Amino acid sequence: xxxxxxxxxxxxxxxxxxxxxxxxxxxxxxxxxxxxxxxxxxxxxxxxxxxxxxxxxxxxxxxxxxxxxxxxxxxxxxxxxxxxxxxxxxxxxxxxxxxxxxxxxxxxxxxxx
Amino acid sequence: xxxxxxxxxxxxxxxxxxxxxxxxxxxxxxxxxxxxxxxxxxxxxxxxxxxxxxxxxxxxxxxxxxxxxxxxxxxxxxxxxxxxxxxxxxxxxxxxxxxxxxxxxxxxxxxxxx
Numbered sequence: 033x034x035x036x037x038x039x040x041x042x043x044x045x046x047x048x049x050x051x052x053x054x055x056x057x058x059x060x061x062x063x064x065x066x067x068x069x070x071x072x073x074x075x076x077x078x079x080x081x082x083x084x085x086x087x088x089x090x091x092x093x094x095x096x097x098x099x100x101x102x103x104x105x106x107x108x109x110x111x112x113x114x115x116x117x118x119x120x121x122x123x124x125x126x127x128x129x130x131x132x133x134x135x136x137x138x139x140x141x142x143x144x145x
Numbered sequence: 146x147x148x149x150x151x152x153x154x155x156x157x158x159x160x161x162x163x164x165x166x167x168x169x170x171x172x173x174x175x176x177x178x179x180x181x182x183x184x185x186x187x188x189x190x191x192x193x194x195x196x197x198x199x200x201x202x203x204x205x206x207x208x209x210x211x212x213x214x215x216x217x218x219x220x221x222x223x224x225x226x227x228x229x230x231x232x233x234x235x236x237x238x239x240x241x242x243x244x245x246x247x248x249x250x251x252x253x254x255x256x257x258x259x
Contacts, residue, residue: 064244075149075235075250076188083245119187123244130201131244132178133237135187 035059035122041140044114050107052139054120057101064123065096066133067105069116076119076135079105110143117141149238149251157257158226166221166254168236174249176242177219179211180235182253188235194219195242231258 037055044050056065064083068076080087080094082103087094093106107114117138125131150169158164170177176195180188190203194213208224217238223230233255237248 062244066247068250073252075237075252078247078249081245081247125244126201130193130195130242132190132193132201132203133180133188133248134190135180137187 035063035124035134036120036136038118038120038136038139040137041142044107044110044141044143046112046143046145047109050105050110050114050141050143052105052107052118052120052141053102054104055102056120056122059100059122060125063125065094065100065103066121066123067092067094068119068121068135069114070119070138071116079118081123110141112143112145115141115143149236149249151234151236151251151254153254154252155255155257157259159259160226160228162226163222163224164226164256166223166234166236166256168219168221168238168251170217170219170236170238171249174238174240175217176239176246176248177213177217178237178239178248179219179221180237180250181205182233182235184232191221193242200242226258228258231256 066081067079096103119138178193179191182188193201233253235253237250239246239248
């Protein structure tokens with residue numbers, strides 16, 4: 033089962049910041065938070081990941097709370113091309129010694145003019 | 146830098162047949178994972194290969210099997226196809242198995258079972 037909870041859908045006006053929340057209250061100490069997005073008929077696109085510090089790259093910023101129980105993905109200036117399903121994922125360790133991504137249902141972000 | 150490529154892009158099979166899907170990992174990546182994505186759902190982990198060996202498996206029956214080759218490319222084989230196997234099959238590669246190594250996905254193979 034997914035270890036994350038996200039709102040099913042969100043709207044954002046073009047040019048404004050999109051703030052996508054995620055709850056992961058059962059995250060363990062060495063588990064990373066990953067964000068991917070999926071545009072219809074394409075494979076998931078990696079956006080960003082983090083452990084406990086805030087992270088920023090050319091696509092987005094990731095803000096992780098101090099207790100690590102929640103995080104927010106920020107798209108600073110949303111465009112129409114950012115319309116997609118956004119997945120917040122905790123990368124979990126399996127008893128077999130490997131780790132895997134467990135996807136939930138994601139948040140469907142609609143950016144409108 | 147070439148990303149993850151999958152072939153074929155679309156495939157139609159009938160129940161009971163067998164299918165092989167192929168994945169070329171991104172340059173420098175030695176770990177490949179396969180996922181199944183049913184319509185309207187998030188991807189579900191099938192299994193992972195590292196250095197030519199399966200080292201992790203999700204809740205999928207043995208008729209789902211795979212291979213990884215010395216050049217780190219991979220195949221997913223599904224035997225005795227069932228209608229419920231209709232899905233988008235995604236391959237993802239990463240530069241190692243560590244938690245902080247992102248997996249990068251291809252655009253998948255859409256498999257339809259008639």
